[in-house]
Amino acid sequence: MPSPPSPAMPPTPTSAIQLGLPRITSLLHSLQSPHLQTPIIHISGTNGKGSVSAYLSSILLKSGLRVGRFNSPHLVEEWDCLQLGGRNVRREVFEGTKEEVEEVDRREGVGATAFELLTATAFTVFARERPKLDLAVVEVGMGGLTDATNVVDPERTLLSMITPIELDHQKFLGETIGEIARVKAGIVKRGTEVVLAGQAHGEVEGVVRGVADEMDATVWLAGEGSVVEEKEAIAEAEDQTPLPPLVSLPLTPLSIYPSSTVPPPPRTTHLQARLPLPGAYQLSNSATALLASQLLRTSPRCLAMLPSLSGITDESMKEGIESTRWPGRLDWLALPSPRQRMKLLVDGAHNPSSAETLASYLTSLPPHIAPTTLVIGLSFPRDPASILAPLLSSSRISKVVCTPFTPPPSMPWIRATGAEEIASRAKEWDVEVEVVQSVEEAIEGLKMGERAVVAGSLYLAADIYRWVRGRGE
Template sequence: MSETNGSRAYAPFTEVHQAIDWINSLIPFGIRPGLERIELMMERLQHPERRLKFIHVAGTNGKGSTCAILTSALMAAGYDVGTFTSPYIEKFTNRFKYNNEDISDSVLVDLTNQIRPIVEDISQTSLGSPTMFEVSTAIAILFYATVCYPDVVVLETGLGGRLDVTNIVTPIVSVITNIGHDHMDILGDTIEKIAFEKAGIIKPGVPVVTTVEQPEALEIIRTKASECQTTLYALNEKFSFERTHAMENEQVFAFQGPFRDIKKVVITLNGAHQLKNAALALMTLEVLRQYMAFVMEDEQLLQGFKQAAWPGRLEMLREQPRLLVDGAHNPEGAETLAQALKDTYRFDQCHIMMGMLSTKHHRDVLRHILPLADTLIITEPDFRKKMDAEDLAQLAEDVLGSDSKRPHIIIEPDWRKALDQLQTMTAQGDLAVVTGTLYLISDVRSHVLYQTDSQKGW
């Protein structure tokens, strides 16, 4: 039986690859900030977004980790949780999770068949076709509102905030992790401009929690919160944390909040930045406890923090030889990786493999990474926007200049061959690191852990 769209008829999808191929066929429509198309989709679907409670998470770095911690803690406390994140690491279905399980293939097919005629209709209007991310967001909302009915949905922005597709929702709490230099071609070329976009998720009367620290960015968030007549919980103003213990795969911090203090919170995520993400998640949950009647026993809550995991960020894929992957794709991420390599990991030599997209600003990334590398293998991600390895190598040479401490630089465009070289040269006491774009991390993870190709994508 076929479905009709205007004068055209087409058969419903029956296989998941058909649905995913159709959604991905919308990628060429690009990233088009604005809410007109998603608003129209929600209207045609009878506004499923109004039936759900959302925690809305924006920021430059740390969104995924913060979402993972929130999900783990809420689940440990007995809540059913939907989690919508991007990009996905291995499979398209990773982005739609319910209690940390991917959406089933059959449900994705059903929901895609529901949304497809609406998308086809809108594409014939002056608004143009909805984008891949707009359709993915609509599917997520429909999934949570009509199939699995979670108690709360942890919703990560795709890009920015103010004009991001996910800003269709009115959450119960808004979360802004940090402000950094990423997607500057779309969000603006200053911290203030980027902060303005991120602050766009703040809604009237909805409390805001943030770990943004730059005074100029925080002031913009404060102004927006004031305009919306809502309470701002900012790091080092309303809450703070102090690291009390750190070793590989275990960090402990003490939390000080406006409602109570918690002396010992344990996380197994690595890197000092994860303490900040965990404190942010904890303050968010404290707001839910205080104002939204969420019930969370301390023992369960703390167990959820300890169990939280997030793939592709300071993740040790292999112990013999040690292979660490980290999606440090912007300057702030690279600084975080560099700090972790200094503070958390011990090694005789550090061999780093890197691949980047051509759309990013890499000079500052390299400034953080190069001083720590004994060997730098430059490769290319298997993705349409990849940066040429030769060009990245030349940029590395420019950054090094006349620096006397120079890593040995190897250029190998084929990431599989580059990975083989990396693992071959990594001796017992050494550390191998794969970093750069998450598209490269996705490929390496799938190859090492499952001996399969990834379906990576934004």
């Protein structure tokens, strides 16, 4: 029988997914509780967390607030997951802080996971920023209840937000929508407000209301924007990408639970803005962020915690929506020379529901803009058919290029599905199928004028941005 490890040898950080709060709580305590220094807005859900956080952060920045943001996973480089004032944190600040966190983890023998170390780094960066941050927008890593980000007290939580919930990560979160919703609603804090996005599954609202009852919280149900018909048709952009539509977004909730809560009436019930992020689902994401902004500037509890929220205006909300950027989600990316006139559509669709959303967007495009080639890479053990079926059954895709992606160095549990395995499933459809060994090979193999969409994984999207960034240096 092997001997147990010596107490003098602290456990090394583990890279495996291990949900739970004891390790992160211990680590943050040893770091002097940086997570209690900055008020946060906490966002969970399955789809749309990143877009909602981007809209909301942009609105808050346009309102003159000093804002931090934590999203995961990172897109290109690890420090991309942290923003301060709308810009990525400086690499040296991120790496220096993370080294300190890792040293404390080793010294105290915590054995934190890779994501727990990253979360502790984020909270520490936020706490040390000068001038001091007003607030931070924090996206859950996985789930909610036992996620490493779920450590901030109610007294420092301005809002909780829950975006659309779908089946995903069932191994960790539960096998049904109701079970997953219960875990994701675990971020709701006692006596706080919750903004709930519109849901495709009716049971989600009931589950969230049940958690709200337990936590004496209030649920604000967000509506959805609508496209405004403009009297004069607007020509397409010169680069052959769709122009942002003008939309009308509601400032009032569809409902408030419990109904005894009566908010002050807004000066206007809707706000018009041009929606910079494409896709029909952005009508919901932007409306969810706008309702959160409305709540932040009117809630007595939020204003008592952070009086400067009163600086949120209709104009700053409009400007914030229109200036939002979110790479990796229906992003029309200009390719570097010699393909400078070619645009690639990049989307991180990685589960069946997001693939259906991408398919819907593709079918909405005019024939001379719509991609006809799909470059796809998937994380193992995702079933390729679950992503291919929506994309090949209802769009103009006639060619599929299958490729692996580069596994992120800090997440060794992530690995790419073999390109040959994806290709074997793609051949079930009447399309041309190619197998390549890298994103570089896939993109460099595109013919001039070939219209392509890249999808299947955010890690694949990261490879694309890394490739473009390298060609631009």
